[in-house]
Amino acid sequence: MDKIRHIAGKVDQLLHMFPAVAVIGPRQCGKSTLVKQLRPDWKYYDLESPDDYQLITDDPIAFFTLNTDKVIIDEAQQYPDLFRVLRSVIDENRKLKGRFLLTGSSSPEIVKGITESLAGRIATVEMWPFKQTERFDQPLPDLYERILSGADGIEAFSDLSTSMTLAHSMQALLQGGFPEPVLESESNDLYQAQWMDNYIANYINRDIRGLFPKLNIHVYRRFLSLLAHHSGHQLNMSSMARALETTVPTIKEYLDIIHQTFLWRNVQPFSNNPLKKVQKSNKGFFRDTGVLHHLLKINQLDALLVHPVAGFSFESFVTEELIRGFQSTMATQLEYSYYRTVDKSEVDFVIEGTFGVIPIEVKLNTVVKRQALRGLEGFISDVKCPYGIVINRGKRVEFLSERVVQIPVQYI
Structure with a gap:
């Protein structure tokens, strides 16, 4: 049975607001399954199917004259002109909502097509491999609405609850969240490694080679392996360029490509603190820890926890x-x-929204020493945050100080 994804309700709501919705994300994260679940009675076309591709691309105007709404188009990035055609189709009856549902993966083309041709006509939702709660069939935790509600103090978290266990979270950490290996590995221990090998090979040989034909595939493959050792770190592009015997602009290009193809997330530095001089280097991490651990040849939790990358992996x-x-x-x-x-004062993750600025520190340990809170408390004081959060492997929600709350990883 297919698992219910947390973004399903969001996509459904957006279909009532916009003529079209695009669900984008990495290959094999469950996009096709989701859109079919949401609109099982709609016509479905897959642009990676030669028949469907020919049907739409031979005469797109004729196709959309016959199919004016209730249409799902999977892997829309395969036909970039689609977005321009859709624009005119939507504009013929701009007020009609919920007409088209698109998916797209591994391509800057879909983002470019959406922003240039369909701005204001389409809502874009990013999808990902399983969140830990999706994997174990649990609802989205209360934590997010508590933060988004703009509660003034940490007391809002005093009655958080979870049906997840620390063991669940650590299993999700080790294996990552791609649905197929997660589900198949329950009955076959060897499947995860085989699937990951093929996934990474297909990513390089099909997606990257197809999207960027001039790219040096061999150097890019070595770049992936090198990047695994930098996941969760500030990135020193000069040393990475030296290690690969290439240039800094090439490293920048590779980082942009791997971010745009949804395998890696670049994180910008927070700079809105006039009281301190902030380091401006980018930081980043593999979005799926299963991919990270496969590249590092780590396949057991015990091996991960004694590996130098353990703390960075947990933070990612x-x-x-x-x-x-x-x-x-x-x-x-x-x-x-x-x-x-x-001066090396740091906070692992900062989220900003209409609720304000919330700093979050991530610790692999189960117990947090007071000394470890200095950077977090300094940030709270400088930026005047309502509170800060520490996420670790603790047993329960605890108040560590007047403005810092510990929330164990199984609660997120």
Whole structure:
């Protein structure tokens, strides 16, 4: 049975507001399954199917004359002209909502097509591999609405509850969230590694080679392996360029490509603190920790926890879980960043929205020492935040100080 995804309700609401909705994200994260679940009675066309591609591209005007609404078009990036054609189709009856549902993956083309041709006519929703609560059939945690409601103090988190366990969270951390290997691995331990090998090979040999034919595929493959050791870190592009015997502009190009193809997330530094001099280097991480651990050849939790990457991997996992949680809501104007000053005061993750600025520190340990809160409390004081959050492997929600609350990873 297909699992219910947290963004399903959001996509449904947006279909009642806009003529078209696009669900974008990495390959194999469940987009096709979701759109078919949401609108099972709509006509479905897959542009990676030669027959469907020919049907639409041979005469798109004729196709949309016959199919004016209730149409799902999967892998829309395969036909970039589609967005221009859709614009004229939608404008013929601009007030009619919920006509088209598109999906797109692994391509800057879909984002470009949406922004240039369909601005104001389409809502875009980003999808991801399973969030930990989706994997274990749990609802979206209360945490997100508590933050988005703009509650003034940390008392809002005192009665948070969860049906998740720490073991659930650690399993999700190790394996990541791509639906197929997660579900198949329940009956076949060997499946995850085989699937990941094929996924990464297809990503490089099909998506990257097809989208960027002039790219040096061999260097890009080495770049992926190198990047696995930098996930969760500030990025020193000069040292990365030296390691790959290439140039800094090439590294910048690769980082842009891997971010746009949904495998990696670039995180900007938070700079809105006039009291401190802030480091401006970008930071980033693999969006799926299963991909990260496969590239690092880590396939057991015990091996992960003693590996030098453990703390960075846990931070990447928590950060992405939080972003997925917020993206499951109808919240807008959200910004994500990290914070580090030249004197090494830092906060792992900062979220900004209409509710204000909330700093979040991520710790792999189960117990947080008071000394470890200095950077977080300094940020709260400088930026005048209502509170800060520590996410770790603790057993329960606890108030660590007047303005800092501990929320265990199984609650997010």
